[in-house]
Amino acid sequence: MISLLGAAFFFLGIHLFVSGTRLRDMLVERLGEIRYRAVFSIASAIGLTWLAIVYGNAPHIALWPTVPAARIAALVLVLIGFLFVFIGLTTPTPTSVGQENAVDRPVDGILTITRHPFLWGVAIWALAHLLAVGTAAGLVLFGTMLVLALIGPRAIDAKRARALGARWDLFASHTSNLPFAAVLAGRTRLRLASVRWWQWFGAFAGYALLLQWHAQLFGVTPWAGL
CATH class of the missing domain: 1.10.287 (Helix Hairpins)
Known part of the structure; x- marks a missing residue:
């Protein structure tokens, strides 16, 4: 430990x-x-x-019981995390490494939900595993990923603000770190029509493959306890 x-x-x-x-x-x-x-x-x-x-x-010391309801919730959350991660990685965004010039592109797709889709996907994935695992080792591993995913956007925002100046300020004014915050504040409209069909397909296919190969890759079946 x-x-x-x-x-x-x-x-x-x-x-x-x-x-x-x-x-x-x-x-x-x-x-x-x-x-x-x-x-x-x-x-x-x-x-x-x-x-x-x-x-x-x-050593995997149990800290809390992993009831079937928590495991079902984890399966749903991992799917949502996959959508954020895959669509986020395949959408040009200035918050990604080497894509700073995407700051001048119109804000649409998943960026109308959050300007940090990948990190929010990781955060949702980590939370799902905290619910499903319930051990001290799991708390350290997935808690680490959760903390990093939640704190990381602030560091990225500060870095981009220093590098891009007014261009970043304009982009940030139409987006939000917290999912749906910009939509609820009226600073942008939810526009998911621009998300391509293959992005949706890739996310669902990746999720299905993960469920199929999870036991072989990680030694644990996602259906355990259901």
Whole structure:
């Protein structure tokens, strides 16, 4: 469990105290954008691999019961998370790495829900697994991903505001971090018609494949306890 906590602190630390901060700006000045991204990507991959390995070897001490209703809710939440992640990754957005110029595109599709669809998808996925797993090791792993997904958007917003200035301010004024906040505030209209059919299909297909191969990939069937 100590190793799992160490991996969690490392993975959280490089994102919370480097990515999106003034320290990142200093490192980019010294290393250059390409080298910085390469180093940070390697560090992130190391942290994520470390988390995955030690999670598999950690004692899984139950903290709360995982009742069937919670597992059903988790299955629904993972589907919603897949929609946010897949459609978000396949939609040009200035909040993604290397897509800063998308700030000048009209706001539509999933960006009318949130300007951080990928991270909200991860947050929903992590919450689903917290409901379904209910162990101390699961709390550390999925809690780490949940915290990072919820805090990450603020760091990205600050980084983009420094880099893009008024262009970002205009984009941000028509979008929101919190899902549906801009729609409810009247700053944009919900426009999902621009989401392509293959984006919907890809998300549902990915979800179906995950359910089919979950036991082989992760050693746990998503239907356990139902």
